[in-house]
Amino acid sequence: MTLIAFMGAMEIGLIFALVALGVLISFRILNFPDLTADGSFPLGGAVAATLIAGGHDPWLACAVAAAAGACAGWLTAWLHVRLGILQLLASILVMIALYSINLRIMGAPNVPLIGSPTVFAPLIDADGANAWLMQPALLATVVVVAKLALDAFFASQAGLSMRATGANARMARAQGISTDRMTLLGMALSNALIAVAGALYVQTQGGADVSMGIGTIVVGLAAVIIGETLLPAGSLWLITLGTVLGALLYRLLIALALNADFLGLQAQDLNLVTALLVGLALVLPRLKRSLRSGKRTAS
């Protein structure tokens, strides 16, 4: 694999590290199986691309994308805590509604960003020669900031309340925590992160496409699960670290698989490779365990 191809994999890996951190909040911390991501990722992309194409500041576009994502997550949580709709179903409803909303926002199935100023533009030479380095560098900074901010939040009183809400809601209420409010807040935070990832994604890909969200949740979950197999369960900063590393490793494995000529895989096989990788990551811990116990009985 060439250096450029490696950095390309890292670039997308870093963007999906943000998605994975969002998925970590919903699936792991709040214990809320949430598929909104497939809608909130392209929502962030649609909002950011439309604003940037309209001549607005790209950082402002990211902030508005975050707010839009927060609204989407909040809505999913609201459907569950206020209307009592099953978590998974609530998120699917919001996800499919967002497909139409994203089309409305963009006004077309895609919005190109070729030549528009992005958050990366000030760092990149006129000929674009250093884009392969500067784009991942800026994304890495964003991911590190997001990870450290999350670590700090989850060590705070409010953050601990959110963790208790997902771990034992009845106990949390008995301690005076409004678990409904915490769920709304956490889901908003989760999908805000995912929407920011979408906003950054369209700026690296030169435009937004209405179908760009397909499979977002699977990739995010894959990263979380790989992260859990990578690092032992421990304090929260270790879990967020594992999640970020999981996202990077995942993209690297995908790039390797697609680059290995003897496998004969092509870009359209991406989803198949994803499913295989996630399946592998899911059975790996069990495989490790049975291997270990197998050895013990043999000796």
Add this chain to the structure above:
Amino acid sequence: MIRADNLFKTFNRGTPLENPVLRGLSLTLENGQFVTVIGSNGAGKSTFLNAISGDITPDSGRLFIDGADVTRLNAWQRAGSVARVFQDPLAGTCEGLTIEENLALALQRGQRRGLGRAVRPSDRALFRDRLATLKLGLENRLGDRMGLLSGGQRQAVSLLMASLQPSKVLLLDEHTAALDPKTASFVMALTDTIVRENGLTALMVTHSMRQALDHGDRTVMLHQGRVVLDVAGEERARLDVPDLLHLFERTRGEQLDDDALLLG
């Protein structure tokens, strides 16, 4: 002072499973009173405690804590006044969080939670002091996950958590039922100490008549969602387990089999 006034609660109303559980339950607890509650399975003891904590809302009747009507408040809104320890050692703590994080959650019971650090160094010192009183060696394991502790250790920590913040009432629902006899008596002794030292108002449900008479200063018996027996002071001091059973039979005018009430 806790006052329950004519509480009614029917589960699954209007279905074939309709189950009237509380049927006009009234009870007043004076400040500092430690009341033990007995009654057969399904008598409504847990439902009564859940009504006090706000986990369920009664169909009718009123609940007052220190004169304030709390009938319509949620569990989390009442948490500042109500502390509780559940029967299931898993229910009262978060097993995925550390001991100090669980204690920190309890230290902030009923208070606003902001972006300040959840566990400050001064909290840690407090936790260490309190845990040391349990004599279980837990003061050196603040960073251990709660899930690593045994059921008895978890109940002991739950009791400690319930006493970190002042409360108007402490609810104990068969909190020693899942423990072996030795651990159960350790947790009961701890309960007595914590209630006495903090001057708590407490309501303890138990299936052991022995426990009901040996602990606290007043005993009430629930039957079919109502208080059928309420003894304290001299009268209670003279009672023994067979007397209690006899009294119950006379009040209800019906025979009880030993299965319904486990003799302690």
